[in-house]
Amino acid sequence: MAIVEIEKLSKNYQMGRLNVAALRDVNLTFEKGQYIAIMGPSGSGKSTLLNLLGCLDRPSGGCYRLGNDDVAKMEDDELSKIRGQRIGFIFQSYNLIAQLNVVENIEVPMYYQGVSARKSSERAKELAELVGLGDRIDHRPSELSGGQQQRVAIARALANDPLILLADEPTGNLDTQSGGEILHLLDDLNNQGKTLIVVTHDAQVAKRAELVIHLLDGTVERIEHNGKGN
Amino acid sequence: MNWYRFRQTIKLGAKSLWMHRLRSTLTALGIIFGVCSVIAMLAIGEGASQEAQDQIARLGSRNIIIKTIKPPEEERPDAQGSQMKEHGLTYADAEQFKHTIPDIQVVVPQRRLMQEAWYLNRKIAIEVIGTIPWYTEIAPVDLYQGRFLNSADLNYRQKVCIIDEEIFNKLFLFDDPLGADIKISGDFYRVIGVASKLESAAENGGSEADSSGQISGVAGNVYIPLTTAKQRFGEINLQIGTSGQNVEKVELQQITVQVKKTEQVLPTVEILNNLLSRSHKKKDYQIVVPLELLRQAAQTKKIFSIVLGSIAAISLLVGGIGIMNIMLATVSERTREIGIRRALGAKRRDIIFQFLSETVMLTMAGGLLGIVLGSLIPFLVTYWAHMPTVVTGSSLILSFGISATIGITFGLYPAYRAAHMDPIESLRHE
Numbered sequence: 050m051a052i053v054e055i056e057k058l059s060k061n062y063q064m065g066r067l068n069v070a071a072l073r074d075v076n077l078t079f080e081k082g083q084y085i086a087i088m089g090p091s092g093s094g095k096s097t098l099l100n101l102l103g104c105l106d107r108p109s110g111g112c113y114r115l116g117n118d119d120v121a122k123m124e125d126d127e128l129s130k131i132r133g134q135r136i137g138f139i140f141q142s143y144n145l146i147a148q149l150n151v152v153e154n155i156e157v158p159m160y161y162q163g164v165s166a167r168k169s170s171e172r173a174k175e176l177a178e179l180v181g182l183g184d185r186i187d188h189r190p191s192e193l194s195g196g197q198q199q200r201v202a203i204a205r206a207l208a209n210d211p212l213i214l215l216a217d218e219p220t221g222n223l224d225t226q227s228g229g230e231i232l233h234l235l236d237d238l239n240n241q242g243k244t245l246i247v248v249t250h251d252a253q254v255a256k257r258a259e260l261v262i263h264l265l266d267g268t269v270e271r272i273e274h275n276g277k278g279n
Numbered sequence: 280m281n282w283y284r285f286r287q288t289i290k291l292g293a294k295s296l297w298m299h300r301l302r303s304t305l306t307a308l309g310i311i312f313g314v315c316s317v318i319a320m321l322a323i324g325e326g327a328s329q330e331a332q333d334q335i336a337r338l339g340s341r342n343i344i345i346k347t348i349k350p351p352e353e354e355r356p357d358a359q360g361s362q363m364k365e366h367g368l369t370y371a372d373a374e375q376f377k378h379t380i381p382d383i384q385v386v387v388p389q390r391r392l393m394q395e396a397w398y399l400n401r402k403i404a405i406e407v408i409g410t411i412p413w414y415t416e417i418a419p420v421d422l423y424q425g426r427f428l429n430s431a432d433l434n435y436r437q438k439v440c441i442i443d444e445e446i447f448n449k450l451f452l453f454d455d456p457l458g459a460d461i462k463i464s465g466d467f468y469r470v471i472g473v474a475s476k477l478e479s480a481a482e483n484g485g486s487e488a489d490s491s492g493q494i495s496g497v498a499g500n501v502y503i504p505l506t507t508a509k510q511r512f513g514e515i516n517l518q519i520g521t522s523g524q525n526v527e528k529v530e531l532q533q534i535t536v537q538v539k540k541t542e543q544v545l546p547t548v549e550i551l552n553n554l555l556s557r558s559h560k561k562k563d564y565q566i567v568v569p570l571e572l573l574r575q576a577a578q579t580k581k582i583f584s585i586v587l588g589s590i591a592a593i594s595l596l597v598g599g600i601g602i603m604n605i606m607l608a609t610v611s612e613r614t615r616e617i618g619i620r621r622a623l624g625a626k627r628r629d630i631i632f633q634f635l636s637e638t639v640m641l642t643m644a645g646g647l648l649g650i651v652l653g654s655l656i657p658f659l660v661t662y663w664a665h666m667p668t669v670v671t672g673s674s675l676i677l678s679f680g681i682s683a684t685i686g687i688t689f690g691l692y693p694a695y696r697a698a699h700m701d702p703i704e705s706l707r708h709e
Contacts, residue, residue, distance in 0.1 A: 105622060105702050126626050133624015144619045144706065148298055160287060161624040205623070 051114075052212055052244055053079040053102070058111035058121075060097050060267075071097040073267045074111070079213075079246070079260075084239045086255035087248045089264030096217075098264065099248050103136055103215050104128045116212045133161050137206030139216035143198040145190040151177055151201050152186045158208040169208075176204035180234060196227025203234060207243075214238065216247045220254060232257060292637040299609075306605045307645035309598025310682050314649025315656060316594050317678040318670065320587035322657035325674075326667035328580035335576055338569035341384075341541055342417050343548055345372075345534045350561035366563040367529040372555070376536055380550055382543040383536050385416045390508040391532035396501060397462040398450045405446060406497045407463060409508025417535045423447075425457050425472030428504055432471075436506045441472040445499030461501075466511055468503060476500075544570045592681065598645070599685035606638055606693035617697050618705025627698040634697050638690025639683070646682035650675055 060072040072094045079085055089095050100106040101113060104120055107128075113121045120131055137158075138144075145154050152173045159169035177186050180200040182193075190198050199219060206214055219235065220228035236257060239245045247254060255261050261273040296303040338344065347367030373388040390409035395402055412428045414420070420427055423444065432439050440461065447456055460467040476499065516527045538547050548568055555564055610617070617630055654675070657668035 100703050103622070105706075126628075129621065129624055129626040129629075132622060138622050140706070144615070144622075146616050146619060148295060157620065158623040160284070161620075161626070161629060163281065163284060166283060166287070209624075 050081045051078050052081045052116055053077065053246075054112075054114040056112040058098075058101065058108050058113060060094075060101060060106070061109045071267050072101070072108075075267075075269055077262065077269065079244065081212075081244055082239070082242050083244055083260055084236075084258045085244075085246045085260045085262065086258035087246065087262045087264060088250060088252075088255050089270070090250070092266075093264040094267040095248050095250075095264055097267075099215065099217055102213070102246060103138060104132045129161075133158055134209055135212040137209070137211040137214040139199070139202050139206050139214060139219050141218040141221040143190070143195070143202045143222075145198055145201055145205075147190055150187045150189055151182060151193075154190070154201055155205045155208055158205060162209055172208065173204075176207055177201070179207075180204045194227065195223050196230055199223065199227075199231050200234065203231070203238075207238075213244045213246055216245065218249055218251075219247065220251065221249075288632055288636050289640070291633060292640050295609075296637055296640060302605060303641060306602055307641050307648070309601040310595070310642050310645030310685070311598075311649040311652065313591065313595030313598040313685075314646050314678045314682050315653040317588065317591035317681065318650065318653030318674050319656040319660070319668075320591045321584065321674040321677075322653075322668040322670045323660060323666060324580070324584045324587045325669040325671060326657070326661075328576060328583065329669055330667045331576045332573065332580075335569050335572045337418070338567075338572075339417055339535075339537065340570045340573060341537050341539075341544060342569055343536050343538070343544060343551065344567040344569070345536070345551065345555070346565045346567060347529055347532050348563060348565045350563040364526070365528040366561060368531040368534050368564055370530055372558065373531065373534050375554060375558070376534065376551065379554065380536075380547060382538045382540075382547055384539050385413050385537045387411060387414050387417050387535045387537075388505060388531045389414075389533040389535065390505060390512070392508070392512055393497065394463050394501075396446065396450065398459065401450050403446060403449050403498045405463070405499060405501050407508065407512070408500050408502050409505040409512075410502060411505050414502065417537050421475035423473045423475065425470070427472055427474070428502060432504045433506050436510050437504055438466060438468045438507055438511075439471045439503065440468040441474055441502040442470055443474050443476050443499040443501075445476055446501060447473050449498055463501065464512065468501075474502075541570060544568060591678075595678075595681055595685060598682075599642075599689040602638055602641060602686065603689035603693060606634060606690055607696070609637070610634065610693045610697040613697075614700060614705045614708040617700055618702050618708065621700075621702035622706060630698040631691075631694040634694035635687065635690045638694070639686045642682050642686025642690075646679045646686075649682065650679060653678065 055075055055077040058072060058075045058077075059070065062069045062071055075094075075098065087095055087098060097106070101108050104115070104123075107123075108121050111121065112119055115131065116135055118131070120128065123131065146157065149157070152170065155173035155176050156169045159172065164172070174183070174186060177183055180203055182197060182200055182204070185193065185197070190201070193201065214235075216235065220231055223231060232254060235245060235247070245258075247258060249255055256275070259275050261275065263270040263273065345368060350366050368388075370388065373386050376383055377386045387410060390407070392407045392409075394405055394407050396405045408414075410428070411433055412430055415427055420441075422441075425441070427441055428439070431437070440463075442450070442456065442461070450456075450461065451459070456470045456473055459470050461470060462468075514528050514530050516529060536547070536551070538544055545568070548566055551566060555566075620630065620633075654670050657670050660666050661668050
């Protein structure tokens with residue numbers, strides 16, 4: 050079942066008088082449960098594609114269906130809702146909210162979907178347990194290591210049980226060991242059926258994906274199929 | 280926005296305000312002082328005007344008060360010479376008013392003299408008012424005990440007096456004043472009544488001018504029959520000063536007339552002016568119209584309140600600008616947080632509500648504190664400065680309303696800015 054369908058997706062930026070095409074006629078289809086890596090040198094359109102996939106930006110042309118809804122032409126409020134319900138973001142710099150503790154951070158996406166306090170607190174604790182931070186639920190981000198913070202971010206991304214998990218260089222700020230642990234956690238999630246899209250320029254990370262999309266100059270250069278399994 | 284979300288937003292706002300305690304406090308101070316000054320200023324203004332209006336109302340709105348004043352001297356008299364100068368209102372004036380102006384209902388001539396009153400070994404400065412029984416027509420005399428003057432007192436020049444409560448309190452303490460004799464200028468007067476305080480000496484500035492000012496700090500009024508006053512005190516006032524003797528003759532210090540209707544006050548004033556200017560060569564009288572004063576006081580009050588209110592409103596405005604400033608700083612400080620929240624599903628109105636709730640909470644807290652302080656300050660002002668103040672409920676509501684409005688108005692722009700930041704840009708923000 051196709052979860053993400055992209056047809057002729059393009060994005061232009063106006064830079065002064067210059068009209069720069071960051072993405073040109075990109076066509077992609079992702080199935081449920083796939084592990085996809087997006088690679089490419091800087092300026093290839095990785096970030097643009099990520100922002101479009103994450104509904105943070107609207108394309109200049111083309112069509113983007115996420116779970117059977119065309120989100121390309123949605124209004125701001127609808128996009129917010131889609132982001133909250135269908136997308137789980139994992140950022141390179143974790144992006145936790147400093148004044149909230151672990152559980153409260155995980156609760157944020159549920160809060161905006163109107164989940165009740167009791168339910169969201171229960172779920173947040175479960176998720177903290179799942180990512181191995183069950184004993185640190187009342188810690189502030191500043192009291193956690195980078196790897197632990199990224200675990201909280203992953204738990205937060207899972208909060209509303211999204212259709213896709215979007216990770217932007219999830220191990221970029223981590224040392225090899227904690228990076229490895231995070232990758233392991235992502236593998237586990239994928240094995241449990243989560244659709245995972247990882248943007249990276251690290252070949253080691255991309256190796257784990259079954260589908261590697263190489264971008265160049267705003268177009269898909271080639272798509273690499275790895276055999277499933279590590 | 281359901282109740283749960285609302286509560287969470289409030290909690291979140293309170294949390295972030297609490298995290299920046301010093302900043303929140305300093306910001307709220309602007310509103311606290313603003314609200315405080317609005318309430319205090321209005322209370323002082325209201326108090327001052329009420330006192331003025333009360334004073335004037337006590338003078339009577341249908342009354343016209345004609346006072347004797349010292350005429351402006353054209354030339355210095357011979358320094359060593361003693362000469363008698365006659366000036367002021369006369370009995371003839373009073374008669375003339377009564378007989379020539381039909382609108383006048385009652386004419387009350389008064390002798391006013393600064394004296395000392397003795398009872399046992401206690402002494403007190405008083406103003407003796409020699410008048411007639413119809414005095415009660417022009418000023419409401421509340422008798423606690425006894426009676427006011429009557430025609431018999433007047434006709435037989437009785438040595439009786441009515442004292443006001445100030446004198447009663449200071450002179451008699453716990454004794455029964457009725458039937459007691461107090462001594463004024465060598466004569467004993469029997470107290471026949473005790474009245475509430477009618478007018479303080481300070482209000483009757485005119486009568487002090489012709490009493491040579493030898494006694495200041497008059498405690499209260501003593502009313503005696505006009506005829507008695509004429510007989511006992513005479514009409515000649517002897518002053519011995521550095522420039523020799525100065526003898527003045529004044530028949531009446533004041534004539535108060537009352538017309539039948541308030542509309543007749545101003546025309547009557549004109550007639551009185553005409554009459555007096557014909558019979559008095561020198562300008563030795565002054566006409567005071569309480570009605571006019573009342574109108575002026577109302578006008579003054581309005582201006583006073585507007586001026587005070589706008590000064591206070593400016594301080595509130597400054598407080599509001601302070602809030603806006605801080606909120607803008609907060610928004611740019613929390614740009615990244617806003618980006619994160621937007622990425623995690625927050626709608627623009629969620630962000631607006633989050634920041635607006637902080638501002639509103641800040642101003643509400645400031646407003647409430649300001650109300651508490653603002654209602655206390657007038658009491659202190661009354662206590663320390665002996666100025667009357669009136670804290671009106673409407674001033675509380677007004678100032679709270681203004682502070683809430685300011686919170687929302689000055690919070691809207693920062694909140695709007697926060698909500699309309701590009702989430703991608705915000706997420707990149709360091």
